[in-house]
Amino acid sequence: MPENKSHEKKIRVLIGKVGLDGHDRGAKVIAAAFRDAGIEVIYTGLRQTPETIVEAALQEDVDAIGISILSGAHMTIFPKVKKLMEDRGLHDVLLFGGGIIPDADISDLKKMGVGELFTPGTPTFETINYVKNWVMQNKERNTL
Secondary structure, X not given: OOOOOOOOOOOEEEEEEEOOOOOOHHHHHHHHHHHHOXXXXXXXXXXXXXXXXXXXXXXXXXXXEXXXXXXXXXXXXXXXXXXXXXXXXXXXXXXXXXXXXXXXXXXXXHHOOOOOEEXXXXXXXXXXXXXXXXXXXXXXXXXX
């Protein structure tokens, strides 16, 4: 008889677009892929601020925040979101992202505590597996 896992808490991921970047196709594709993989997704839409992203993450009790950036503002946005997360006590929430980000900047952002950063062409399953593995390794799941 198959084991009933309906009692397990689903992974919750917030996907956001911060700043004036109006290109949301990638964010919508990854949000749909997460949903198809059984992950709950909160999509905040375009032109959010770091503050609105972190506030939504708090209200929605998410396990991870994914930010899509194509505007070139990644070295401003990710550190700001990370600091706000720390200030609000979101120490056990993953911050990851994707977009057009040079390798040198990816390295610097990771040193600041940002998780994996996925560039264009990354298969969606890689992002999904990364988030699932991170959550399982870094958060205690509510298994009642």
